[in-house]
Amino acid sequence: MPWEKSFDLDDAVDCAIEVFWAKGFEATSMADLVDRMGIHKGSLYNAFGSKKELFKRALLKYDQDNRQTTLATLEGVDDAVAAISKLFDAVIAQSTDGSREKGCLLVNTALEHPNHDLDVREIVDTALGDFEAFFKRRIKRGQLRGVIPKSINANQTAKSLLALVVGLRVLSRGSFGASQLRAIKNGALRLLTEAVEPTPKS
Amino acid sequence: MPWEKSFDLDDAVDCAIEVFWAKGFEATSMADLVDRMGIHKGSLYNAFGSKKELFKRALLKYDQDNRQTTLATLEGVDDAVAAISKLFDAVIAQSTDGSREKGCLLVNTALEHPNHDLDVREIVDTALGDFEAFFKRRIKRGQLRGVIPKSINANQTAKSLLALVVGLRVLSRGSFGASQLRAIKNGALRLLTEAVEPTPKS
Numbered sequence: 027m028p029w030e031k032s033f034d035l036d037d038a039v040d041c042a043i044e045v046f047w048a049k050g051f052e053a054t055s056m057a058d059l060v061d062r063m064g065i066h067k068g069s070l071y072n073a074f075g076s077k078k079e080l081f082k083r084a085l086l087k088y089d090q091d092n093r094q095t096t097l098a099t100l101e102g103v104d105d106a107v108a109a110i111s112k113l114f115d116a117v118i119a120q121s122t123d124g125s126r127e128k129g130c131l132l133v134n135t136a137l138e139h140p141n142h143d144l145d146v147r148e149i150v151d152t153a154l155g156d157f158e159a160f161f162k163r164r165i166k167r168g169q170l171r172g173v174i175p176k177s178i179n180a181n182q183t184a185k186s187l188l189a190l191v192v193g194l195r196v197l198s199r200g201s202f203g204a205s206q207l208r209a210i211k212n213g214a215l216r217l218l219t220e221a222v223e224p225t226p227k228s
Numbered sequence: 229m230p231w232e233k234s235f236d237l238d239d240a241v242d243c244a245i246e247v248f249w250a251k252g253f254e255a256t257s258m259a260d261l262v263d264r265m266g267i268h269k270g271s272l273y274n275a276f277g278s279k280k281e282l283f284k285r286a287l288l289k290y291d292q293d294n295r296q297t298t299l300a301t302l303e304g305v306d307d308a309v310a311a312i313s314k315l316f317d318a319v320i321a322q323s324t325d326g327s328r329e330k331g332c333l334l335v336n337t338a339l340e341h342p343n344h345d346l347d348v349r350e351i352v353d354t355a356l357g358d359f360e361a362f363f364k365r366r367i368k369r370g371q372l373r374g375v376i377p378k379s380i381n382a383n384q385t386a387k388s389l390l391a392l393v394v395g396l397r398v399l400s401r402g403s404f405g406a407s408q409l410r411a412i413k414n415g416a417l418r419l420l421t422e423a424v425e426p427t428p429k430s
Contacts, residue, residue, distance in 0.1 A: 050340070053254040129339060136402050137331060137339050138252070151403045185408055186415025189395030196394045197387075200338050201353045206387055213388025217415055220422075 038063050042084045047131045051081050051138060082146060088131045089153050097160055106168025107218055114211040117191055121198035121207060129199040133192055154188060161187040175220045183217050190214045240265050244286045249333045253283050253340060284348060290333045291355050299362055308370025309420055316413040319393055323400035323409060331401040335394055356390060363389040377422045385419050392416045
């Protein structure tokens with residue numbers, strides 16, 4: 027099979043992403059990968075070393091193609107609230123398109139977290155940490171511009187927004203459709219507004 | 229092994245919970261279960277039918293021992309905000325105790341959701357739906373008592389609170405420790421306060 031010698035690494039990793047995303051790391055066999063990637067087992071080992079190494083490559087590429095691309099697009103949105111709103115729109119769109127059933131490979135892996143090696147955990151933690159940093163940076167910028175109240179704790183709110191994104195991704199795999207996911211987005215936007223303590227009836 | 233004839237079904241299911249919780253459904257083998265439960269493979273099949281049936285039993289018992297027990301305890305807390313606050317405390321405690329590494333069996337299964345049969349998905353959806361219903365009921369009660377502002381949409385806010393619980397559970401498996409999880413809880417409590425639109429600088 028002479029074409030094999032020059033198989034496209036990027037395409038091969040894309041195929042591996044599909045398999046890992048649909049089945050999870052544990053349940054994916056080398057036979058599944060060989061089958062979907064259309065290359066010989068020997069070529070796979072030569073090119074990627076092992077199932078775990080291939081998984082890391084797949085996870086890094088998935089992260090680059092999805093999270094990094096989404097966050098980069100939002101760099102051009104000046105208004106902080108609009109940028110955070112658009113991020114949730116993007117996550118909802120990703121959660122309700124054809125790949126909905128599969129969820130998010132990063133979140134799926136985060137749940138498998140303790141079962142993974144340190145280097146896989148680092149990829150996941152970096153991706154989630156970048157989301158959190160995005161939120162924190164945008165809240166602070168919004169506070170400087172006066173569109174987000176200064177009373178809000180940027181550090182804490184960024185963590186809540188990250189939890190909402192992650193929770194949204196998990197619930198989208200279950201019974202939550204687009205309108206329910208938008209309710210979660212509304213909660214995220216409310217966290218960017220002033221918190222007023224209620225006055226209990228005496 | 230005469231003791232086998234009368235092995236305690238509840239104890240056996242508890243052992244199965246441990247295995248499924250640590251490894252996930254897919255990665256758990258019958259050998260793992262037989263080994264941990266200390267019964268013969270034949271006895272296991274006789275008592276539970278199959279790995280999938282045993283998983284359902286385990287999931288139902290886990291749900292009863294954890295979520296249902298936690299929610300039942302909170303029925304006695306009259307104040308709505310206090311009840312929701314205590315629920316988050318309970319979830320944080322569960323996320324940071326010895327079982328932290330394993331996360332929540334229900335949330336783990338929710339992420340595997342599309343790969344499961346309809347009856348497993350129903351168990352998960354019911355459990356998550358009960359959480360959501362708890363939040364909604366408590367918000368409405370709090371609104372009647374004047375401790376939660378009437379301007380809040382109980383239906384939508386309940387979904388955001390559910391997403392925060394789920395997100396908190398996922399992030400607790402990663403790099404989030406107790407103080408970060410408490411920041412998420414603060415976000416939840418802020419969703420129970422009045423939302424004031426910011427006035428942008430012109």
